[in-house]
Amino acid sequence: xxxxxxxxxxxxxxxxxxxxxxxxxxxxxxxxxxxxxxxxxxxxxxxxxxxxxxxxxxxxxxxxxxxxxxxxxxxxxxxxxxxxxxxxxxxxxxxxxxxxxxxxxxxxxxxxxxxxxxxxxxxxxxxxxxxxxxxxxxxxxxxxxxxxxxxxxxxxxxxxxxxxxxxxxxxxxxxxxxxxxxxxxxxxxxxxxxxxxxxxxxxxxxxxxxxxxxxxxxxxxxxxxxxxxxxxxxxxxxxxxxxxxxxxxxxxxxxxxxxxxxxxxxxxxxxxxxxxxxxxxxxxxxxxxxxxxxxxxxxxxxxxxxxxxxxxxxxxxxxxxxxxxxxxxxxxxxxxxxxxxxxxxxx
Ligand code: XUL
Ligand code: MN
Numbered sequence: 509x510x511x512x513x514x515x516x517x518x519x520x521x522x523x524x525x526x527x528x529x530x531x532x533x534x535x536x537x538x539x540x541x542x543x544x545x546x547x548x549x550x551x552x553x554x555x556x557x558x559x560x561x562x563x564x565x566x567x568x569x570x571x572x573x574x575x576x577x578x579x580x581x582x583x584x585x586x587x588x589x590x591x592x593x594x595x596x597x598x599x600x601x602x603x604x605x606x607x608x609x610x611x612x613x614x615x616x617x618x619x620x621x622x623x624x625x626x627x628x629x630x631x632x633x634x635x636x637x638x639x640x641x642x643x644x645x646x647x648x649x650x651x652x653x654x655x656x657x658x659x660x661x662x663x664x665x666x667x668x669x670x671x672x673x674x675x676x677x678x679x680x681x682x683x684x685x686x687x688x689x690x691x692x693x694x695x696x697x698x699x700x701x702x703x704x705x706x707x708x709x710x711x712x713x714x715x716x717x718x719x720x721x722x723x724x725x726x727x728x729x730x731x732x733x734x735x736x737x738x739x740x741x742x743x744x745x746x747x748x749x750x751x752x753x754x755x756x757x758x759x760x761x762x763x764x765x766x767x768x769x770x771x772x773x774x775x776x777x778x779x780x781x782x783x784x785x786x787x788x789x790x791x792x793x794x795x796x797x798x799x800x801x802x803x804x805x806x807x808x809x810x811x812x813x814x815x816x817x818x819x820x821x822x823x824x825x826x827x828x829x830x831x832x833x834x835x836x837x838x839x840x841x842x843x844x845x846x847x848x849x850x851x852x853x854x855x
Contacts, residue, residue, distance in 0.1 A: 513783075517813055520558060537803045548591055560632050572628075595641060610647065612649075642683075699735075735774060795808070
């Protein structure tokens with residue numbers, strides 16, 4: 509038997525936050541992104557996820573040369589800390605030019621801005637030696653259905669993916685689906701939509717998905733089945749493990765914190781498929797609870813990683829022949845009791 513998989517973990521600097529929510533201001537002092545890099549390794553993380561302007565703040569007002577200079581500085585900071593950039597995502601939801609979406613906006617000048625910004629994002633990724641671009645499609649959707657022609661919108665998304673593949677012949681594109689928030693209905697709400705786009709693109713081998721647990725739950729789906737679907741098509745670029753308590757706002761709770769069994773099944777599916785054996789990261793997208801004091805707050809990252817690793821132990825300790833017996837006998841009552849006892853640590 510091959511040696512058990514050991515996992516590498518990543519998170520984005522926005523996961524160490526000031527605790528603001530849509531109804532209130534920041535509750536913790538700011539902690540500079542650049543000071544965060546020193547925290548990664550001691551916490552057990554080696555991958556850094558970025559938005560383009562996490563690497564180059566204020567990039568819309570900078571020249572190409574200034575952008576590359578700043579990206580070069582960040583590359584040095586990462587290598588000084590022994591860190592790997594996992595992906596860069598264009599932040600296309602903050603500009604006044606993307607209030608009604610970016611690639612799917614009805615305005616040609618907004619779409620032109622989105623494409624320019626995407627090229628700069630790819631330039632930044634290249635400058636820090638990062639091989640993947642994440643597309644979280646934020647405002648690509650509608651608040652009312654009649655606002656956009658949805659068929660044209662999907663054609664525009666495919667055209668963008670193809671342009672990105674042409675712009676750089678090495679990068680991979682990982683689409684992060686989410687069904688809603690900020691829009692009422694988002695285009696590309698599930699991994700099935702993302703993978704259809706991938707296969708429709710001009711080089712499907714370079715287009716994959718990134719599955720966030722909470723986003724799948726918001727779509728009313730089980731994240732482990734979403735992951736299994738992507739894995740069955742060899743299209744799981746990365747994951748954003750977290751948790752979500754029901755169909756509410758995107759909560760980004762600690763992994764396994766709301767529903768341990770749902771967490772367990774994600775770990776089971778990843779582990780059984782050998783996810784991570786080609787260097788894929790276990791990415792987290794978790795928010796510290798607003799009431800948490802301190803600066804910087806990192807306990808939520810430590811806890812989510814620890815819960816993941818405990819669940820790996822649980823998956824490895826499963827009695828596989830017994831599970832096969834229950835499956836053969838179609839005794840799913842017994843299988844369920846076995847799983848719950850196993851999670852509880854009782855015989
Ligand atoms: C939004 C979300 C983003 C993406 C990266 O819900 O999850 O943080 O992961 O832009
Ligand atoms: Mn995410």
